Amino acid sequence: MATTVHEPPKIDAGRDSTRLPGNGNSRNLVPADGKLPAVRDYSPPPASTGIWVVLASIGMSFLAFTSALVVRKAALDWQHLTLPPILYLNTLVLIASSFALEVARRRIGAFMRRRESQVASPTRWLYMALFLGLLFVAGQYGAWLQLRSQGLYLSTNPNSSFFYVLTAIHALHVLGGLTGLARVVYRLNKSILRKSTLDATAYYWHFMDGLWLYLLVLLWMKL
Amino acid sequence: MHDASAHNQVAHHAPPTSFIRKHVFSLDHKVIGKQYYGLALVAVLVGMALSWLMRIHLGWTNFAIPGLHLLSKNGAPGNVMTPEFYLQLMTMHATIMVFFVLTTAPFAAFGNYFLPIQVGAEDMPFPHFNMMSFWVTFVAFLVLVSSFFVGQGPTLGGWTQYAPLSALGEVTGPGQGSGVVLWAISIAMFCVGQLLGSLNFITTTLDMRTRGMSLWRLPLSSWSWFITSCMGLTAFAVLMPACILLILDHVAGTSFFAPGGSVINDQVQPHSGGSTLLWQHLFWFFGHPEVYIAIVPGMGIVSHVLVTNMRKPMLSHRVLVYSFGALAVLSYMVYGHHMFVSGMNPVSSLAFSFPTLIITIPSTVIVLIWLGSLYGAKLRINAASLFSLGFISMFIAGGVSGFFLAQPSTDIMLHATYFVVGHFHMVMGVAAMFGIFAGTYFWFPKMFGRMMNETLGRIHFWFSFVGAYAIFMPFHYLGMAGNVRRYQAFTPDYMQPLVPLHQFITIAALVTGVAQLVFLYNLFHSRFWGKPASDNPWQATSLEWSTPTTPPPHNNFGDKLPEVYHDPYQYGVESSLGDYVMQASPEQVKTVHDEA
Amino acid sequence: MAKFFAITILVIAILSAIPILRHTWWMAEDISTHGAPIDEQMSETMAEAGISFLASQFILAFFIWKFSNPRPGEKIKNFPGGAKAMVWAAVLLVGTEVLALGVFGAKAWANVYFTPPSSSAMPVQVQSGQFAFYFRYPGPDGKFAPIHPELISESTQNFYGLDTNNDPDAKDDIVTAEMAIPVNREIHLLMHSKDVGHSFFVPELRVQQDFVPGLDLSLHFTATKVGRYEIVCTQLCGLGHYNMKAYLSVLSQQDFDDWMKKEAAMQ
Known part of the structure; x- marks a missing residue:
């Protein structure tokens, strides 16, 4: 017979308990008087973790598309496709949009960390990001029109198929991001925006940016 | 604002009052978990009914099944199944079982219900996504089943949907047009549902744990759901693009998977250059992890149930968790073993063979830890523990046949035979089902506040255990004798002597299937008239047994979230409760054990 | 219990x-x-x-x-x-x-x-389609004529899409529904599919290989025992999959030559 006395029961200190409001839930936000200065980030981290999960899965999907393209390229019917020049303009627009969002995010962030007593016109920058994002999608639509006018449709050849599929699915994700941005603006105006929501949206938006650059290089090299 | 006093205050979000919000479009993870369970239950009944029809046909090919013609316009003239209808039933059986039963029940249903409670959270972090996850999955199921009633019926291409049979349209067979499109839409939607689910599972595990609940204090079931959701995140993200491309081949005339120069009915098909192996690569990159998505939650549930009924902790909690993780990582490196004879480079076949063999090691570690933990246990026998032990037996039986299929040289003889069918039915079909049953008998009292009938549970177990062996062991013999799968009848001469064995299997399947009705009866009867359950009927330790009421209240823990003081499975100790101490109890305990 | x-x-x-x-x-x-x-x-x-x-x-x-069923009061033991x-x-x-x-x-x-077929191996072509195998022997010239998919026709029995009118190589090609091979002679089997995926499985020969549309694959083997064996399709190919089979006759060299003569006369 042997007896082992256990360690005294303890709360594992591995977790930063101050970071956690205990219930770990997102419903503990207290909007004050509807004014921006009342916005504080008491939110637990799920949104900031969740966004990486989302990005991982989107990245995985596009890797799958990429491998499909690489495998399919080996076939004999692969031809060359000149990318519509408007794409390069769209790229600039999307980067500018990211930039605008980042400005807004930093300003709100600095305010929340109380580095600044007032937050300078974040809404204007958010609207700018939103507008540029819409412009990007419209520009992508323009690119499709350009291809159409050359007689290149979805099923014309494998190159055009991949072009339409990849750009369309990316554009759908951008539209999703625009919805997120609109939500951020809405919540900001109602003073119920959480920093983690803003950050998550911004990461998503920058990811769309990076993803687009990746796709552009891929299409440019492979098509 | 973060003072300690505010620490365990649960923000009150009032429980919903309207019927729709409470039971239909509910945001409560517990309701969503039960909805998933209900969906899986409907799906498994459909899937089992389909398998009965197939088994009857395989045993007695010209047998007229009364009323069969009602299911399909052309599929069963005179109630005798046509070859194409057999393949359609087979495809639907597999798709329904793999996606809507083996993925939804152990992972989405139990995971949704118990993961937040086991980590000590009030709910999942994104309840709206969670609700969407279920309803998208539900619609996906409806879309899949609707293909029975559209055009020429569901697709006959098998659940793997190999191109170009799946990509060329109706010319390749009935159901290969609209049937495939509906199949692909359904699966793509299913992927969306599971991606949303995985998002919630991962964030719940990482961010929603209550005070004191470090990762290593998570119960094994939570670990298995977490690891599974990581697999799901990557696997379903690959299957969805593949389905999108497949749909485009049908509706937009593209040639992603449809090769050029195919001649069907003397007509050259209007496609060019599509890669048929591309589909196989994309599909199996999803397909193999999917097998582990089906089985790892079962392993977690079984470990959780066993440890409670053994009254002693696992030999090593961490080694089990690491092994689950190793399975998950390796599952991505082995998918090529499905393609040994597919015309893939023979060097690749060898390259895929070794990781496949290596996956034996974590699997063996898991089994040995279970067996080693049984040593010196104070094992309680009840329906839940019987199914858990049955799971181990089935997992071993199904696992060892993997040796043959992992090697390209022996796979030459066994590929696409009933040996493969026997292997995966045992290891991911029956074993996973046993995990679901074990979970059901174990957690039913918590979910519904009533005990299930133990006698009926044991009857259900005996028929299922013996029946499963009687059905699926002979599959291996058929495979050794070269019986090819996906045949609706056995015209090759060498297969005809095998028909009596098929008839034996059919009878075993019917008997075992009927025994499942006992379970169904038990489930419904106990739901309403079962003996009321106490808060902790199994003297278990994890947080789901610490809820203030049974079933748990809307916010799981009432006014105060629990704090965790102990590792998950403190059994075999001396405490005020007896031989266990609950995770949320601050009591100090000591272990007493015999020297080995 | x-x-x-x-x-x-x-x-x-x-x-x-x-x-x-x-x-x-x-x-x-x-x-x-x-x-x-x-x-x-x-x-x-x-x-x-x-x-x-x-x-x-x-x-x-x-x-x-x-x-x-432990005795009451019994303690748990640890695995040594x-x-x-x-x-x-x-x-x-x-x-x-x-x-x-x-x-x-x-x-x-x-x-x-990983072993290439020897140069003396006898080439035989097999084409799979829904739901039959067709085999082709090159004939005296030792050359397989090119295949024209648009000419493939079940009704005129031009299973391989051969241009017999204009193509001299095509004239002596022998197309059969049954496969015959001489015993103890290495066979180089050239495989292609005309429509969807199929597979070539002869359990006795210890070979199984898928047909992959758009990909030309090959197998090589030597049969050592005279007899008649079944070739079955193991890759789901549609409603007639269960009935897709052909026979493989392994014949002595003499019998094989006779068979070949007979088949050539029937073309």
């Missing part, structure tokens, strides 16, 4: 093993030159799988028997070796076991797939 369960597990494990040990249902006799290592690999794998299966089921049954022993057992025993299997299996596989 627990003891009964333990006995059930034992009985099931033993009953499951009996048909395997007695070869009640077993692989057809090997008639190929490359099949011996495959069969040997199969037996070795069966031995390892069988021992693992029986041993683990016995241990499971024994522990269930021994450790259920602990988890470490288990991990080492898995890594050393099972690890080396399966790696050995893998290495020897790789040899058997390389034996089939």
